[in-house]
Amino acid sequence: MTVKAAVIGCGDVSTVHFGAIAKLDDVELVAVCDTDPGRLAAAVAAYGVPGFADHLSLLAEQKPDVVHISTPHDQHAALAADCLERGVNVIVEKPLAHTLEEGRRLIEAAARSSAKIAVCFQNRYNATVQAMHALLSSGELGEVLGASATVMWQRSAGYYQSRPWRGSWAGGGGGLMMNQAIHTVDLLQWLVGDVVSLNGNASTRFLGGTIDVEDTAEFVAEHATGARSAFYATLANAVNAPVTLDIVTEQATLSLRGDLTVTYGDGRVDVVPERVVESGGRAYWGVSHELLIADFYARLGEDGPFWINPSEAAKSLRIVKEIYRQSYPESLAAVC
Structure with missing residues (x-):
């Protein structure tokens, strides 16, 4: 049976969603949606499907089975909730939402719905990260003693001027931590354990x-x-340097720098290379969008929620918002 897919939000990151849909057998793109007339017209021309400026009209007329949401952050929760309430499965870009309140709204909508929802923390599917998780979960490395991570990237004024929502509390819900570094925050808490306090x-x-x-x-x-x-x-670095993630255990040190190097206490060294794939997206988006999306479609017939669901994605959102609470105590826009 063919699964009908639609994409809401035809901006930059939608490229990887369109590409992933095209590679899936028995999945058909049936519609696109964007409130920007130029982006909508370009997507209609590129993919040869009907275009909608209103997502509710798309849902009513095309009746997709899965909707991909790649809009500005402040639209994630409302759009995803509308889909879930109509029994439509959802793949939504990170972050879960631009505010904690909207994140809670989406968690509740997911709990009420029979449909599935995934949040795109695709770096969990990286070969290196999967290897780290497997090693740490096996117990063979002993207890985790500590960890560190860096995101040393570059963004120009032009990057924000081309999409003003990115640089605002109202549109983005934050800046660097919400739009770029949240992937690494997610990996840190997933690999090392839930964060119970931070400064x-x-x-x-x-x-x-x-x-x-x-x-x-x-x-x-x-x-x-x-x-x-x-x-x-x-974002003040001269270039987009590789993300670093180091985890020290009783028996080894795991160092992620593109590839993963595992240095054991007895002197052994293992290297796990990261996969390289061709993609229409940007290099810093990672290589695993397609894997997450394919996995989501493969699990549509299973009982229970998808493993990277709103409750799981809320962990990184709460970490980011706690940093904002400590940094901007006078600003409700930052912490809510």
Whole structure:
């Protein structure tokens, strides 16, 4: 049976969603939706399907089985909830929502619905990250003693001026931590354990004349496992350097720098290469969107929620918003 798919939001990251849909057997793209007339017209021309400016009209007329949502952050929760309430399965880009309140709304909508929903933390599907998780879960490395991570990237004023929502609390719900570094925050808490307390700070170090939100942040977190992690991220770097993630255990050190290097206490060294795939997307989006999307479609007939669901995605959202609460105590826009 052919599964009918639609895409809401035809901006930058929709490229990887369209590409993933095209590679799936028995999945047919039936419609696109965007409130921007130019982007909508371009998508209709590129993919040869009907276009809609209103998502409710799309749902009523085309009756898709799965909707991909790749809109600005402030639209994620409302659009996804509308789909779930109509029994339509959803794949939504990160973050879960731009506010904690909207995140809770989506969690509740998912709990009421028989449909499935996935949140795109696709880096969990990276070959290196899967290897790290398997090693840590096996117990053979002993207890995790600590971890650290960095995101040293570059964004220009033009990046924000081309999509003003990215640099605003109202549209993005935050800056660096919500739009770029949240993937690494997600991996840190998934691999090391739930964060039970943290002390952090977010600030605007070089794009203050362009954005209202942060371009630099750091924190120290305590995890439920008893381990401590340190994190630093900035958009002031000269280039988009590889994300780093180091985890120290009783028996080995795991160092992620593109590929994964595992250095054991007895001197052995294993290297797990990251897969390389061709993609129409940007290199810093990672290589695993297609894997997450294919896995979601493969699990549509299974009982129970998809494993990266709103409740799971809320963990990283709460971490980011706690950093904002500590950094901007006077701003409801930052912490809500």
